[in-house]
Amino acid sequence: MSDGTGLAEALLGLAGFKVLEVTEGEDEVVIAVETTTSVTGCWSCGVLAECQDRVRVDIRDLTCFGRPARLVWSKRRWRCREVECPVKTWTERSVHVPPRALLTCRAGIEACRQVGELARPVSGVADELGVCWWTVMHAVERHGRPLVDDPARVGPVAALGVDETSFLKANREHPIIYATGLVDLNAKLVIDLVKGNAAKDLRNWCASSDQDWLKAIKVVATDLAESYRAGLSPHLDHAVRGRSLSCRKGRQPVPRHRATAGAERAPRSPGKEGGPALSHPQAPIVRSRTPR
Numbered sequence: 001m002s003d004g005t006g007l008a009e010a011l012l013g014l015a016g017f018k019v020l021e022v023t024e025g026e027d028e029v030v031i032a033v034e035t036t037t038s039v040t041g042c043w044s045c046g047v048l049a050e051c052q053d054r055v056r057v058d059i060r061d062l063t064c065f066g067r068p069a070r071l072v073w074s075k076r077r078w079r080c081r082e083v084e085c086p087v088k089t090w091t092e093r094s095v096h097v098p099p100r101a102l103l104t105c106r107a108g109i110e111a112c113r114q115v116g117e118l119a120r121p122v123s124g125v126a127d128e129l130g131v132c133w134w135t136v137m138h139a140v141e142r143h144g145r146p147l148v149d150d151p152a153r154v155g156p157v158a159a160l161g162v163d164e165t166s167f168l169k170a171n172r173e174h175p176i177i178y179a180t181g182l183v184d185l186n187a188k189l190v191i192d193l194v195k196g197n198a199a200k201d202l203r204n205w206c207a208s209s210d211q212d213w214l215k216a217i218k219v220v221a222t223d224l225a226e227s228y229r230a231g232l233s234p235h236l237d238h239a240v241r242g243r244s245l246s247c248r249k250g251r252q253p254v255p256r257h258r259a260t261a262g263a264e265r266a267p268r269s270p271g272k273e274g275g276p277a278l279s280h281p282q283a284p285i286v287r288s289r290t291p292r
Contacts, residue, residue, distance in 0.1 A: 014096050028068040028130055035092060042080040044087040052079040052089060059097055060131050061104045068130030108139035115140050159185035162222040164197040185221060202231025
């Protein structure tokens with residue numbers, strides 16, 4: 001390599017590819033490549049194939065010295081010489097470029113790491129690679145889903161935390177959308193995020209989980225919502241129930257049987273300097289009905 005041969009391939013770092021040309025655009029680096037395979041056989045009959053023509057494939061790769069990089073792959077279309085072979089033509093493939101993908105494998109993996117591990121915005125990674133938002137999000141889903149679904153990622157859990165969070169604000173099309181988070185309290189690790197905060201949402205999650213894994217849970221910490229108590233049953237009836245820390249710090253909730261029995265509207269105090277009345281800062285007054 002002292003004479004310069006193979007330097008471009010070393011910088012490219014894709015085994016099995018050869019650099020044909022490098023050009024610089026206004027906001028990107030364009031690298032023309034082809035595979036080093038010049039001889040191949042038919043995967044059906046084994047007869048030596050011949051190159052019929054080439055197909056241009058544009059694909060995004062990792063950034064090159066701070067600039068978006070685009071690979072222009074001159075992909076060979078092979079043809080079987082055997083007349084009676086059912087396989088007529090096919091295009092060559094590479095482990096570095098998934099079929100019909102817009103990103104190389106390494107670019108997709110890096111995009112997933114940037115968004116998942118480093119918590120970078122999808123839009124920022126998309127601008128860096130020179131692609132749209134959905135291209136990065138599809139890469140995150142493709143490479144991140146196996147990591148999330150890997151049973152070894154969580155392992156046995158002894159203390160499970162369950163709590164809701166506001167996922168999307170209300171707008172003209174839908175009310176507030178909630179999500180239920182499930183956390184390993186000892187490892188401080190997010191296990192899963194379930195859409196919704198109803199009892200059926202949590203019950204479906206428990207039903208789809210490994211039952212032996214659920215049996216190892218000894219303690220479950222939740223807020224005092226009735227939906228969570230019902231959603232954990234019957235799969236986690238064996239676990240000790242406890243209040244979450246957020247519930248302990250907050251105000252004690254009013255029992256449902258009291259809140260629905262003759263509850264009156266909280267008094268309103270006059271606003272400052274003649275402004276609109278303000279809601280009373282304390283909890284609503286609750287009075288039980290007395291029989292006449």
